[in-house]
Amino acid sequence: MENITNVPKFPGQESHHTPPPSAETIPLQPEIDPSFPSVCRFSMDVGDPSAPVPAGDVPTNPQPPVSSLEDLKGKVFSEAMDQCGYQVLHQKLQERKPEDIRIIFSEVKDCIIRLMSHPLRSCVIQNFFEVCDEKMLNQLFSSITANITLLMSVCLNPQGSESMKKFLDCLMTREQICYMMAVFSYLTVPLVNNQFGSRVIGHCFHIFPAEHTEPILKVIADKSSEIIDNESGSCLLQDLLSKDSIRGSVRRILAAIMGDAYRMSEKQFGNILVQHVIGFERAGLIEDILAQVTGAFAILSRNKYASNVVKKLMEASNHKYAPQIIDEIIKSPKLLSILVDPYGNSVLQTAKKCSKGTVRKTLNELFRQHSQLITLSLQCI
Structure with a gap:
């Protein structure tokens, strides 16, 4: 992966934002500052939103069950771990009342990137993205793209990748889309070679016009040798090569496969790509x-x-x-x-x-x- 210290800043991001680390230092699971509120931490474990909450997350002195957003005001996510709180939030998001949405927004905007990967809260976040207006999305966009290390960790997480796909669905402006594609172009190889990250990249190709995804496609073409014999990468390449028209950077990917067909034939996933090309007849x-x-x-x-x-x-x-x-x-x-x-x-x-x-x-x-x-x-x- 190329050096990512020159990732552009999206309008609205703080000028004192610390540049992201180089590709070699990006961990798959970033360290979490112990001083950061526990409500904003996230888990990399797969979980069912309806599953029982771990004992450590249950208050020692349970409060009366919540029945309205007023009961949760000031503690939206710290008190919404139980099923009742989750249902209240879900109901309020379905109602789409501006005041309720503003209350939820004010309490999640600063830790949105961490909440996107939480086994339970990520479901609420995905619903929340759908009710945000353009101004709110701009603020959330700045928070999500401010730290490229956390952004990559979200995309590599099972719940986080689903949250990211939902967020991409909600992007409204060309500027937002182009900027997100520019950021993803610095993370393309590790994302494509991951089970969950490849779904995020594949979703970009599915929902955005070809001219917007070209930066990612160019990286895939340039780094095809690092992707071809990876299971997730191979699946994504097959999907790209299955498009009706093979053009531009996709043609370069095809040329890379054709130029190394002998070696690829002997590889676990490379042989599948060669067979895929033969299948074009x-x-x-x-x-x-x-x-x-x-x-x-x-x-x-x-x-x-x-x-x-x-x-x-x-x-x-x-x-x-x-x-x-x-x-x-x-x-x-x-x-x-x-x-x-x-x-x-x-x-x-x-x-x-x-x-x-x-x-x-x-x-x-x-x-x-x-x-x-x-x-x-x-x-x-």
């Missing part, structure tokens, strides 16, 4: 991949991941390329070792389905002659 793309792997089918067929690419190539374009691949495998001096290898055997089984005439007869005879050896070898695995 574009002759030019398939032939580019074939050019890289031809001559190595005997090796790739016995690889746990690459064998899937070999089978996909044989099945592509109505078996158009199968004769070339099968011919190389049959003539290989390693044919017997391919036959008794579990992955190689699977490749040859696919080859039988994709072949016809003399080639299919040859393969059937091969399996018949070595049936006992195949059975013994596969049983010993």
Whole structure:
């Protein structure tokens, strides 16, 4: 990740705001100042909003149950841990009365970034975003983007990522959207390579116009080698490559995959991307991949991941390329070792389905002659 000390300030953020740390020093779970009120701390644990509250959060001297927002005034979140308080807040947000919204806003705006990740309070926060006006959203925006370390931690958290997606849905101005995309461009790689962070980035591509998300897309294209063999990153790349039109930076991502198809074929998640590209059924793309792997089918067929690419190539374009691949495998001096290898055997089984005439007869005879050896070898695995 690039240095993030030059992240621009959104209008309204304090000029004395401390620059964010470099990428190397960003922790996945930031330290919380012990002096910060406990009401504004957040948890990284997955939790059900309706689940019982941990004993440590229950007051030793329980107060009478709350029935209105007046009962919670001045202590909106510190006293809303019980189900009754939660229901009052939820009801008031549904009613959308300006005075009630102002009361809630005044008590959450300064610790909004921490509350977004709380197992219970995050649900209230997500509802709260929907009732804020543009002026309130501007103030919340400044708070949320003021500390890039906390911002990243929110996006990497299960509840926090959902809160962030809801907040992105509520952005109203082009300035807000462009600024948020600029901030995310400094955090793209760690977010994309995380289960929850990738959902936030993917949501940006889903709800914002292409011209707004281009800064993030450029980083993904530049850093594709750091993303391709990651499970979350690979899933996001598949989604990007599934768009109707492959253009601009997405074309660069495709070029990165095509330029390293051999190595990627042997990777756990890289092979899935190569198969995805083959599935486009574009002759030019398939032939580019074939050019890289031809001559190595005997090796790739016995690889746990690459064998899937070999089978996909044989099945592509109505078996158009199968004769070339099968011919190389049959003539290989390693044919017997391919036959008794579990992955190689699977490749040859696919080859039988994709072949016809003399080639299919040859393969059937091969399996018949070595049936006992195949059975013994596969049983010993």
